[in-house]
Amino acid sequence: MKAMENKYEVVKSHIKEQLLTNKIKPGEKLPSIRAVSEQWTCSINTAIRAYQELEKEHLIYSVPKSGYYAVLRSASSPQATVERIDFSAASPDPQVMPxxxxxxxxxxxxxxxxxxxxxxxxxxxxxxxxxxxxxxxxxxxxxxxxxxxxxxxxxxxxxxxxxxxxxxxxxxxxxxxxxxxxxxxxxxxxxxxxxxxxxxxxxxxxxxxxxxxxxxxxxxxxxxxxxxxxxxxxxxxxxxxxxxxxxxxxxxxxxxxxxxxxxxxxxxxxxxxxxxxxxxxxxxxxxxxxxxxxxxxxxxxxxxxxxxxxxxxxxxxxxxxxxxxxxxxxxxxxxxxMYEHHSTMVRERYKVRLQALADACRRHLSADFRVQIGEGGIFSRILLPESINSNDVIAGLHHQNVRITSTDQNYLRTFKRDNGVRVSIIQTDEESIEKGVALLAKTVAAIEEKQKKAGYWRMIDWN
Ligand SMILES: Cc1ncc(COP(=O)(O)O)c(C=O)c1O
CATH class of the missing domain: 3.40.640.10 (Type I PLP-dependent aspartate aminotransferase-like (Major domain))
Known part of the structure; x- marks a missing residue:
């Protein structure tokens, strides 16, 4: 072990080793912060920092009020982590925060x-x-x-x-x-x-x-x-x-x-x-x-x-x-x-991401989707094809590690809702936008296909 290493780096590299060798299995809950601090006789802050660093490397993720979990990895490549694409976030990207x-x-x-x-x-x-x-x-x-x-x-x-x-x-x-x-x-x-x-x-x-x-x-x-x-x-x-x-x-x-x-x-x-x-x-x-x-x-x-x-x-x-x-x-x-300097930087970054979203939607989404790219800022809205339930799409994407929110929550209970999803680019990058939109198109196509088959069988049943 190198003498210069900080304590959190020692703790982190030990847990990382356990993750990469599957001693901690994908999806498994990690020891609590307190347990880590006791096991390594380190402070709570050191334990938190070790977990935060592992989170940045997408090896673990946190669930509020529950704890930290090992991320799921794809079957074909047990070492590779499944990237999470987050179109639901409203808080700033930690990567662009100074x-x-x-x-x-x-x-x-x-x-x-x-x-x-x-x-x-x-x-x-x-x-x-x-x-x-x-x-x-x-x-x-x-x-x-x-x-x-x-x-x-x-x-x-x-x-x-x-x-x-x-x-x-x-x-x-x-x-x-x-x-x-x-x-x-x-x-x-x-x-x-x-x-x-x-x-x-x-x-x-x-x-x-x-x-x-x-x-x-x-x-x-x-x-x-x-x-x-x-x-x-x-x-x-x-x-x-x-x-x-x-x-x-x-x-x-x-x-x-x-x-x-x-x-x-x-x-x-x-x-x-x-x-x-x-x-x-x-x-x-x-x-x-x-x-x-x-x-x-x-x-x-x-x-x-x-x-x-x-x-x-x-x-x-x-x-x-x-x-x-x-x-x-x-x-x-x-x-x-610093405020002025930072907002200029953030503005430019988000503008590039919105453009990437517009390009990806053009490439992957058919005319059955109605796409409204934000004029600036962080949000855009996509209206799904009429026959598709937005909650099915959200659940389908969730399984593929893509987070997105329905616009249902943005309506009064008595008001007529649209069949839309809100897409936030705040915690994405150009690559994840491209992948995420492609997965949206694929998920909707799969649901349509399933519905068609269900309709076909229903028709046969009826006869
Ligand atoms: C339209 C709008 N207003 C207000 C807020 C609340 O912001 P704050 O964090 O300052 O409470 C949000 C948060 O996302 C928002 O989207």
């Missing part, structure tokens, strides 16, 4: 913000960070002073607080696009809020229908994801955004604009609805989960002045303030220019 930079920021944050760590902080967020965000947001045409900017524990928290709090228009129903982000739907369900839906397609929404909702239905706010929609991947046109802002003012309805992928924008002129708001009816939410680490739980909200005080009270009663350490790391990351 982990070392984050680590550096967090270490510096502990040193520089030591005083704040010892006390509770402003529910609205650090003033110095809000000043930094004022500049950051202005670059995407969101002009607001620090007094209107709040820092929250993730975009999801903003959606939660805004759904719960009363609004000055005194109305109670919430209007959502259909389909929409499932995290928002679960929140509304939990609160038992009256929720109405309006269909969103690649062409946008029917603005006359939006006006009817605003006029007749006591809408407190309209929740919208204008840019790189989740799950559709599409964006509104400038004219549509202007009209939404105009209707909001006319009918005293608020717009909750969820700009979760603002940093992925590649078009020169793609301003948010917020920039067209003349009457203080647009609430702008921007998540930092797709650029920073989602575990830091960071997002910012720009609020009309009429909502500031109530929002502050709801935020304070929820968690007092957003983690001081996360706020400090974001402030440093913005100030030193």
């Amino acid at each position: 982990y070392k930079d984050f680590q550096h920021c967090l270490n510096r944050a502990i040193e520089l913000y030591e005083d704040q760590l010892f006390s509770y902080s402003d529910p609205q967020g650090f003033f110095s960070l809000r000043r930094e965000l004022e500049k950051h947001l202005a670059a995407s045409q969101v002009f607001a002073p620090p007094s209107q900017i709040s820092i929250v524990s993730g975009g999801q928290q903003a959606l939660h607080l805004l759904s719960a709090m009363p609004f000055p228009n005194g109305k109670n129903a919430i209007l959502v696009e259909q389909p929409t982000f499932h995290g928002m739907l679960r929140t509304l369900e939990l609160f038992g809020v009256t929720t109405l839906g309006i269909e969103r397609t690649a062409d946008g929404i029917d603005l006359d229908e939006l006006e009817r909702h605003f006029r007749n239905n006591q809408i407190k706010f309209f929740y919208t994801v204008p840019r790189f929609h989740n799950p559709l991947g599409v964006s509104y046109t400038e004219a549509q955004k202007k009209e939404i802002a105009r209707l909001a003012e006319r009918y005293d309805v608020y717009i909750l604009e969820d700009d979760y992928l603002a940093d992925m924008e590649t078009r020169a002129k793609a301003d948010p609805i917020y920039s067209y708001d003349q009457s203080g009816h647009v609430i702008y939410v921007k998540s930092f989960s797709k650029i920073m680490l989602p575990g830091l739980r960071l997002a910012t909200v720009v609020l009309p002045t009429a909502l500031m005080e109530t929002f502050r009270m709801f935020k304070a009663s929820c968690d007092s303030s957003t983690s001081v350490l996360s706020q400090a790391a974001l402030e440093l990351y913005l100030k030193c220019g």
Whole structure:
């Protein structure tokens, strides 16, 4: 054994040897972190690190709340691991995350913000960070002073607080696009809020229908994801955004604009609805989960002045303030220019992947599929042939180690659903996209074939 090896490397190489020689069998559960730490008299962190490194080599995988398992290998090549293709992910690719930079920021944050760590902080967020965000947001045409900017524990928290709090228009129903982000739907369900839906397609929404909702239905706010929609991947046109802002003012309805992928924008002129708001009816939410680490739980909200005080009270009663350490790391990351540098890199990577997805779909999918490649960002939608049940396809792909999600979860229970799957490129690469789309085509063809045979036999039975 080399003297220089770290303890985690020793532990890792021992377990790796057991995996490659089948002493730990494919699919078998590995010893718990605690058991590893006891067996090797090492710290829990060392055991975790050893498993994380094995996971990076695709030798093991983790199941939340269960543990680590040896990956399955193909029969023809017992040593080769079966590659997992993940079209379902929404969190950033660890391979593109500058982990070392984050680590550096967090270490510096502990040193520089030591005083704040010892006390509770402003529910609205650090003033110095809000000043930094004022500049950051202005670059995407969101002009607001620090007094209107709040820092929250993730975009999801903003959606939660805004759904719960009363609004000055005194109305109670919430209007959502259909389909929409499932995290928002679960929140509304939990609160038992009256929720109405309006269909969103690649062409946008029917603005006359939006006006009817605003006029007749006591809408407190309209929740919208204008840019790189989740799950559709599409964006509104400038004219549509202007009209939404105009209707909001006319009918005293608020717009909750969820700009979760603002940093992925590649078009020169793609301003948010917020920039067209003349009457203080647009609430702008921007998540930092797709650029920073989602575990830091960071997002910012720009609020009309009429909502500031109530929002502050709801935020304070929820968690007092957003983690001081996360706020400090974001402030440093913005100030030193790493944020800008990293988002440029991520944007370029995801753009290449979306192009690869478009090419693969053209190559492998027949005209029976309706493919909507995202205009940017991370999501695209594929509508399956009419006769095919999306859950059968998802299960079939799962068996082949391809993860993909149905868009069922993005619909209100009462709304007509489509027969679609959401394809995320965030944790893929060009090669896995190509393979994954080919497997999708093959799986659908196999299901169609099976259905044809079943139909044939049914016909014979009938006679
Ligand atoms: C549309 C949309 N809004 C909000 C969020 C929540 O992001 P956060 O991690 O900031 O809570 C997500 C997460 O994927 C999302 O897709």
